[in-house]
Amino acid sequence: MIQLFLSLVLRAVVVLTGTALATFSLLWHAPGDPALAIALARFNAVVSTEVVDQIRVEAGLDAGFWTAFKAWILPLLSGDFGSSSVTGRAVWPDLVTAMSYTAPLALSGLLIGVAVSVPLAILAARRPGGWLDRSAVAVASLGAAIPTYWLGLLLILLFAVQLGWLPAMGARTPVHIILPALTLGLGVAASLTRILRSGILEARGQPFLPAIRRRGVASRAIERAHVAPHAAIPVVTVFGLELAFLLEGAVIIEVIFARPGLGTFLVTAIETRDFPKVQAVVILAALLFVTVNLVIDLIYRALDPRIGSHDA
Amino acid sequence: MRSVLALVSVFGALVLLGPILAPHDPTAIDIANRLSPPSPERLLGTDALGRDILSRLLYGARWSLGLAFLVSLMGLALGTLAGLLAAQGGKLADWTVMRTTDTFLAFPDLVAAVVIVGVLGAGTGSLIFALTVTGWMRYARVARGIGLSLQTRGYVVQARLAGLSPLSVARWHYLPSLLPSLTVVWTGMFARAILGISALGFLGFGVQPPTPEWGTMLLDARIHMRSTPLQMIWPGLAVVMCVLAINLAGDALRDTLAEQDLPE
Numbered sequence: 001m002i003q004l005f006l007s008l009v010l011r012a013v014v015v016l017t018g019t020a021l022a023t024f025s026l027l028w029h030a031p032g033d034p035a036l037a038i039a040l041a042r043f044n045a046v047v048s049t050e051v052v053d054q055i056r057v058e059a060g061l062d063a064g065f066w067t068a069f070k071a072w073i074l075p076l077l078s079g080d081f082g083s084s085s086v087t088g089r090a091v092w093p094d095l096v097t098a099m100s101y102t103a104p105l106a107l108s109g110l111l112i113g114v115a116v117s118v119p120l121a122i123l124a125a126r127r128p129g130g131w132l133d134r135s136a137v138a139v140a141s142l143g144a145a146i147p148t149y150w151l152g153l154l155l156i157l158l159f160a161v162q163l164g165w166l167p168a169m170g171a172r173t174p175v176h177i178i179l180p181a182l183t184l185g186l187g188v189a190a191s192l193t194r195i196l197r198s199g200i201l202e203a204r205g206q207p208f209l210p211a212i213r214r215r216g217v218a219s220r221a222i223e224r225a226h227v228a229p230h231a232a233i234p235v236v237t238v239f240g241l242e243l244a245f246l247l248e249g250a251v252i253i254e255v256i257f258a259r260p261g262l263g264t265f266l267v268t269a270i271e272t273r274d275f276p277k278v279q280a281v282v283i284l285a286a287l288l289f290v291t292v293n294l295v296i297d298l299i300y301r302a303l304d305p306r307i308g309s310h311d312a
Numbered sequence: 313m314r315s316v317l318a319l320v321s322v323f324g325a326l327v328l329l330g331p332i333l334a335p336h337d338p339t340a341i342d343i344a345n346r347l348s349p350p351s352p353e354r355l356l357g358t359d360a361l362g363r364d365i366l367s368r369l370l371y372g373a374r375w376s377l378g379l380a381f382l383v384s385l386m387g388l389a390l391g392t393l394a395g396l397l398a399a400q401g402g403k404l405a406d407w408t409v410m411r412t413t414d415t416f417l418a419f420p421d422l423v424a425a426v427v428i429v430g431v432l433g434a435g436t437g438s439l440i441f442a443l444t445v446t447g448w449m450r451y452a453r454v455a456r457g458i459g460l461s462l463q464t465r466g467y468v469v470q471a472r473l474a475g476l477s478p479l480s481v482a483r484w485h486y487l488p489s490l491l492p493s494l495t496v497v498w499t500g501m502f503a504r505a506i507l508g509i510s511a512l513g514f515l516g517f518g519v520q521p522p523t524p525e526w527g528t529m530l531l532d533a534r535i536h537m538r539s540t541p542l543q544m545i546w547p548g549l550a551v552v553m554c555v556l557a558i559n560l561a562g563d564a565l566r567d568t569l570a571e572q573d574l575p576e
Contacts, residue, residue: 018415030431145556149514150548244420270430289418
C-alpha cells in the first residue's frame with residue numbers, strides 16, 4: 001500500500017515537472033520581445049532602449065533558458081509565485097483574491113450539478129426505456145452539446161434582459177452568483193446524469209444480485225448495499241473530468257459574467273503578457289488536478305477491491 | 313460506422329456548398345440596413361455592420377466545422393502514432409509517452425488552448441497548433457491499449473515470425489482493430505474541437521474578424537443582445553446542432569461496437 005502510494009506520488013511529481021517545463025518553454029519561445037511588452041504594459045508609452053534593456057535584466061530575461069527556469073522554479077518550490085511583470089506587485093495575493101471568486105462559483109456549480117443529476121438519474125434508471133428515461137437522456141444529450149458560453153448568454157438574455165429578475169454582470173452581491181452558477185451547474189448535470197444513469201443500470205445487471213435477492217434480502221437493502229457503491233465507481237472516475245469541466249467552464253463563464261475570478265485573471269494576464277501571472281495560474285491548476293486525481297485514484301481502489309493495489 | 317460516414321458527408325457538403333448556397337457576400341458591409349430583423353431578402357437578418365447573418369453562418373461552417381475536422385484528424389494521427397510507439401517501443405518509450413500523456417491530460421484542454429493561443433498570438437495557425445497539441449491524448453491511450461493487447465495475439469506473432477514487414481503488420485492486423493475504437497474517440501474529439509474553436513473565437517483568441525466564424529459571430533452579437541436578441545441565437549444553434557449530431561453518431565457507433573464485442 002505504501003509502495004503504491006509512493007509510486008502514485010512519484011507520477012504526480014513527474015507530471016507537475018512536465019507541466020512547469022512545458023509552460024515555461026512556451027512562454028520563453030513566445031513571439032515578440034517580452035521585455036518590450038512589459039515596458040509597454042508598465043508605462044503605456046514608447047520607452048527608450050535603455051529602459052527596455054534594464055527591464056530585461058530585471059526580469060532575468062537576459063540569462064539563458066535554464067538559468068531563467070531555475071530562477072522561477074526554485075522560489076516556487078518554497079511557495080513564492082514571484083511578482084507581476086506589469087504592476088510589480090506580488091502575484092500570490094491577487095491570485096488568492098481571484099480564487100475567492102472562483103471557488104464559490106465552482107462549488108455551487110458542482111452542487112447544482114449533483115442536485116439535478118442524482119435524482120434525475122435515479123428516476124430515469126427506475127424504468128429503462130420508459131418515457132421518463134428517454135426524456136432524461138434526450139435532455140442530457142442536448143445539454144452536453146450546448147456550449148457553456150452560449151448557455152450563459154441565453155440565461156442572461158432570459159433572466160437579466162427580458163425578465164429583469166437577476167443581475168448578470170460583476171460580483172458585488174451574493175445574488176450575482178446565481179446565473180453563473182446555474183450556467184456551470186447545468187453543464188455538469190448534463191454529463192453527470194448520463195454517467196450516473198448508465199452506472200446504475202450496469203450495477204443492476206450484475207450477476208450476483210439475483211443470488212442475494214433469493215436469499216431474501218430486501219430490495220431496498222440491495223440497492224443501498226450493492227447497487228449504490230457499484231454505481232459510484234464511474235462517478236468517482238469522472239470526477240477528475242468534472243473538475244476539468246468546472247475550471248474550464250469557470251474561465252469562460254467569468255469572462256461572460258465579468259466576475260473577477262481566475263478566468264478573468266488568466267485572460268487579462270495573457271492579454272497584457274504578464275507571464276508570471278500566467279505561469280502561476282497554470283501551475284496552480286495543474287497542482288489542483290494532480291492532487292485531485294491522486295485522491296480519486298486512491299478512493300477508486302478503495303471502492304473496487306478488484307483493482308489490484310500493486311498495478312499503479 | 314454508416315451513421316458517422318453519413319454525418320461526415322453532410323458536413324462536408326455544408327462546408328463545400330456553403331459559399332454557393334449563401335445568398336450574399338458574408339463580408340459586404342451595409343450600414344444602412346444594420347441590425348435588420350429577418351425578412352424575405354435577409355432570411356436571418358443582418359448584424360451590426362449590416363452583413364447578412366445567413367451567409368455568414370454558411371461561410372462560417374468552413375471555419376467552425378472544417379477547421380475542427382482538420383484539427384481532430386491531426387490529433388488522431390499524432391495520438392495513434394504516440395500510442396503505438398508506447399505499445400511497441402519498449403519500456404522507456406512507453407514510460408515517456410504515457411507520462412507525457414498524463415501531463416497533457418492533467419490540464420483542462422480548453423484552458424491550455426487559451427494559454428497557448430494567447431501567448432503565441434491569436435490567429436488560425438496558433439489555433440490549429442493549440443487544439444492539436446491539446447487533443448491527441450485520448451487517441452494515444454486507446455491505441456496503446458489495443459496495441460498491447462494485439463502484440464501477444466497468435467496471428468500477430470505468427471505474421472511477424474513469417475517475416476511480414478512491420479508496415480504490413482500494421483496495415484493488415486493493427487488497423488482493422490484500431491479503426492472502430494479510434495473512430496468513436498474521434499467523434500468525441502471532433503465535437504470538442506467544434507466547441508473549442510467557437511469558444512476561443514468567442515473569447516477573441518480564435519479566428520479573427522472579419523472572417524465569419526460561429527464563435528466570433530456570437531462575440532459580435534453579444535453587444536447587441538438588448539436590441540436584437542435573435543442575432544445571438546443563430547450561431548449558437550448552429551454549434552449545438554452540429555455537436556449534437558456528432559455525439560449521436562458517436563453513441564450509435566459505440567453501441568454497435570459493444571454488440572460486436574470489439575475492444576473499446
